[in-house]
Amino acid sequence: MADKNHLYLVDGSAYIFRAYHRLPPLTDPEGTPVGAVYGYTTMLWKLADDLDAAEGPTHLAVILDKSGRSFRNDIYPEYKANRPPAPEDLVPQFPLIRDATRAFSLECIEEEGLEADDLIASYARKAAADGWDVTIVSSDKDLMQLVSEGDDSTGRIDMLDTMKNQRISIPEVEEKFGVGPELVGDVLALMGDTADNIPGIFGVGPKTATKLIQEHGNLTAALDSAPDMKKSKLKERLLEHRADAELSRVLVTLKEDCDLPVALEDFKLDGVPPEPLAAFLQKHGFTSLLRRLDAGSGSPERPTNLNPAKPVTAGVAGDEHGNRQDVPEMPAVDRSAYECVQDRAALDRWIEKCLAARIVAVDTETSGLDAMQAELVGISLATGPNEACYIPLAHHNEGGGGSDMFAEKPKQIDRDEALEALRAMLASDSVIKIGQNIKYDLNVLARYGVEVTPIDDTMIISFALDAGRGEAGIGGGHGMDELSVRHLGHTPLSFKEICGTGKKAIPFGEVALDRATEYAAEDADVTWRLHKHLKPRLAIEGGSKVYERVDRPLIPVVAQMERHGIKVDHAQLAKLSGDFATEIGKLETQIHQDAGEEFTIGSPKQLGTILFEKLGHKGGRKGKSGQYSTDQSVLEKLAGDGAEIATRVLEWRQLSKLKSTYTDALQAAINPETGRVHTSYSLVGAQTGRLSSTDPNLQNIPIRTEIGRQIREAFVAEPGNVLLAADYSQIELRLAAHMADVPSLKEAFKEGEDIHARTAKEMYGEVDRDTRAKAKTINFAILYGISRWGLAGRLGVEPDEAQEVIDTYFARFPGIQNYISETLMAVKERGYSETLFGRKTWFPRINSKNQAERQGSERAAINAPIQGTSADIIKRAMARMMPTLDDAGLGHVKMLLQVHDELVFELPEGDVEAASTVIEKVMAEAAEPAVKLSVPLGIDIGSGNSWGAAH
Incomplete structure (x- = not known):
């Protein structure tokens, strides 16, 4: 799955x-001209094929x-006064072309x-500013x-010029x-444009x-140079x-700050349901394209999904779907069958229905995405x-679409009364509550004093079954709409269809009932x-163990951690931001002095020119664009060679x-x-299977640097409390010693030795600061x-020497x-790796003929069982x-954060010793009884008034 968005x-x-100009006139069964529509549809289809043969977009x-x-x-x-009107038979095709685009769900x-x-x-500038790559499919010189x-x-x-099949x-x-x-x-501006009637300068x-x-x-x-020119026509x-040239410059300047009518995220390619496309093709008599759709020809293997997906067999033995089960027969979705519950009698009837059914799907609608404020x-x-x-x-009013305080509100049950009526059913052990990302719903309802238990989560079940399958286009993400299209063949209503987009968007509470x-x-x-469909697959496909023993029990735990949150010192963050700004300014001055001129430090092009052309540093290499690389590895090498400007950059x-x-964003996140x-x-x-953190991301703060410590x-802890980390x-090295059965490493861990020192002794025969550092890198x-x-790059040696290190x-x-060797062999044979607890990670490109794809999958497959375990x-x-702490009389201890291999708690200072004993025992024995490790799990514990002081 691509790490970077590509629009x-x-x-x-x-x-x-x-x-229009490529095809002869055509008409559909109703006699409407459709030649341009047919050509446009085939061109869009071909674009999909071409993109899928290369690097597919994530958004389009x-x-x-x-x-x-x-x-x-x-x-x-x-x-543009010179442009003739559109041909008469093209005009009625414009709306059909819009229909064609939407038939592809674009x-x-x-x-x-x-x-x-x-x-x-x-859109291009906004996406690029957000860190996305952008490709404009056009050959227009203005663009x-x-x-x-x-x-x-x-x-x-x-x-991308599709006429010439050329990247620009x-x-x-x-x-x-x-x-x-x-x-x-x-x-x-100087040459003008006859087609657009831009004057330029004649001649x-x-x-x-x-x-x-x-x-x-x-x-x-x-233009300023003209008076000093020799006499000439020019x-x-x-x-x-x-004046014509200056006007022309205004006319050719693209407006880059337009209000965006649709959010970038809404361009995400989540798969295309065949029904709308088939209906469009059939309506207009495009029988050859309809046959192509039915046959699934030319289908992509990347996330564009503009055509029906073909089975992907790379790295999967036997059944290309890895024994995935068929969807049970169910009637088609009928939205007209749904009931709007507006009075207590209807609500009571539905509660009884849920209690009788024993399994009920639950979803909340809110005023925003932040579960803590919506x-x-x-x-x-x-x-x-x-x-x-x-x-x-x-909901605010009867008709929807407005927030007039005098408008009549629709008939609905009082919120407190409804929640009180639902409370017992939502907490009943006899009814399983199903959600899609139910953690969000748990947090929303918890703020209203409503507990939801026991639970199942279709998103988490999907992940337990199909993590990684999206790399080859057969897994994709785990959002509800994606899963619905993939498994049920149904495209749900989108939020923007209901609430609109851009300036015309309305809150959900203003939507008509x-x-x-x-x-x-x-x-x-x-x-x-x-x-x-998904829950039975767990038992059949071997996902029950990891879902039931690892993932499902974690959902309410993580939800509670999110609700707890963690206190941050706004004043300290503001001071840090100010200190950073001052230091950044000083560095900019020093860098400009080193360079002998001012330039944009954040521009790789300008920086590369300064480093390798003006200052003459060695090691500059240009990419295909002709621009010098100035990535971190290049700068680190220059810094190692004594280039102070590289160190400062x-x-x-x-x-x-x-x-x-962090320091700016965290203040805004309070x-x-x-x-x-x-x-x-x-x-x-x-x-x-690792947890990831967003809004804000707390998992990428530097660990071993002074700046990271300052952040x-x-x-901080609340007054009277401390934070415990x-x-x-070295859990991954310990797991490697167990999973690879390396006696010397297992012995070192059992004896409490410094594992990097042990490796240095094995590798180099002696242990000093240099050999230990190398051993740590190698491990x-x-x-x-x-x-x-x-490895050569990390150790600063030649590749041949690095190979000798690997061999040794x-x-x-x-x-x-x-x-x-055994891990790679198993993944190539089965298509997936597996942790000690049975978590599967799929690698559909492990047998790819593309060397880069194959080697990338191989590297990930080697580490996935260890990191996943x-x-x-x-x-x-x-x-x-929390249950263990509660049993020990420490239920008031709050677990706040999980960052990679670390847990952070908040508790009264007087409970640190007692809590540390419980926390260390729980963490040390977490693998048992499902897995008995042959190495002990070591846990480092510290506490203090701040997270930094706890380390």
Whole structure:
């Protein structure tokens, strides 16, 4: 699964006219012209095939022109005045082309008063600023102004010319215009554009325009140079038509700050249900495409899913689906069957129905995404297919779509009365409550004093079954809509369909009850259906052990941790932000002094030029774009060679990132009601089973640096309390010693030896600071399947010497080499790795013919059983922790955070000794009785007034 979002923006208007001129006139069964529609549909289909053969997008949208007029006509009425009207038989095809786009379940964006280019520019810049890579599917020269290489904090923007099957990056722009993308607009302003009726300067063509900009640096400088030129036609034209050139520069400038009508996240490619596409193709008589859809030809293996997915067999023995079971027969989703519960009698009837059913799907609708602050708007329940209801609790008015305080509110049960009526059923041990990411619902309802237990979670079940399968297009994510399309063949109503997008969006509490019922009850219905399909698969496919013993018990535990949150010292964070800003400023001054000039430190292009051309440092290497690499490894090597500027740039980058990501962001994340920061944990965020933290992410604070310690100092206990940190010591190395059965390592851990010193002695025959540091690097690197080249880079040696180190390591610890070989053999045969607790991680590309894909999967497969087992162990410890503390009379101890191999608690200072004994025992014995390890699990415990002081 790709780590980085990659947005594709399709210039749909260009596709339309290409399609129209490429095909002969065609009509559909109703006699409507559809030649351009057919051509557009086939071109979109081909785009999918081409992208899936290369690097598929994670997000995609088609951008169209709304009308022929834009704000540029207000500036210059003659803008595009020369363009003839659209052909008569093309006009009725425009709405059908929009229908075609939506039949593929793709976003189709257009806005009155804006051209497609402006929307593309705004979306591209916003996505790149958010760190996404962007590809604009177009050959439009105006859009070449947007091409950029990106840097450490921003994504790159390139173009794809599908006519020539050519990528357009900075070198291609420079080849076409003779200048970089930032000066393309200046060249266009001089040469003008007949098609768009942009005047430019009469008589100045592309070559002359390029030469002027190359010589003078920009348009203004070129125009300013005219008075000093020798007498010539060019001089006269520059002087006479200066105003035309300046107007043209305005006209060719793309508007990059448009209001975005649809959020970037809504462009996510989650799979395409075949029904809407089949219905569209059939309606317009596109029989050959319909046959292609039925046959599943040309289907992608990447997340575009613009065609039906073909079975992917790479790395899977026998059944290509890894013995996944068929979906049980159920009636089609019928939204008209859902009930809106508006009075107490109906609610009581549904409660009795839930008690009788024993299994009920539950979903909450709220006013926002933050479970710690959102208002509960309604609850939906489902007891079977199409047996679902919605209970509105806080809708604002009868008609929906407004918040007029004098408007009549719809009939609904008082929220407190409804929750009191539901309380017993939601807490009843005799009724299983199913949710999709039910942790969110637990937290919302807990704020209203309602407990929900026992629970099942379809998202977590899906993860236990199919983690990693998305890499080859057959697993995908674990969101409800994705699971519904994949397993049920049904596309649920989307939130934006109900509430709208952009400025026209309304809160869910203002949605009319009939539409709210369709949307909310469908969520519960689909969740019930998914549970009916997925839960039985656990036992059949071997997922019950990890789900029941590791994942399901953890859900309420993590929910409670999120509700507890952790206090942060706002004043200390503000001071740190100020200190960081001051230090960043000092570093910028020093870096500019080192460089002998001011430049944009965050620009890899400018930094590379300074380092390798102006200052002449060795080791510069250019990529395909012709730009020097200035990534961390390059800078670290320069710093190691004594280049102080590289050391300072590394410090500048770290401080800038920590300031924006933590000291600034944490202040904004403080909950005004609790005064604490409440992170959100995902149980499906990491393929190996590790928890991931978001909003804010608390898992990437540097561990062993002074700056990281300062940030941790801002995480504090309430007065009278302390924070206690309990950390597994070298757990992955301990697990490797057990799983690979390495006697010398197991002995070292049992004796409490320094494992890195033991490795240094085995490898080098002596232990000193240098050999121990090398041994530590080797211990961890080889467990991650590192190559000779990777290890060479980390140790600062030649690849041949690194290979000798690997060979020596395997000779000293043959069990490690056997473990790696056997693990890879098993994964290539079965398609998945497995932890000691039975957690499967799928690697669909483990047998790929693409070397990079195959080797990447191999490295991940080597480490997944170890890292996954480590994750399983700390999860088991978390699930057991609070009951054990409670039994010891320490139920008031709060577990607040889980960060990699560490747990953080808050408790009265007088309870530290007693709690430490319990916490250490629970963590040390977490694997048992399911797994008996041959090495002890070491736990380091510390406490203090802050998280930093606890280490």
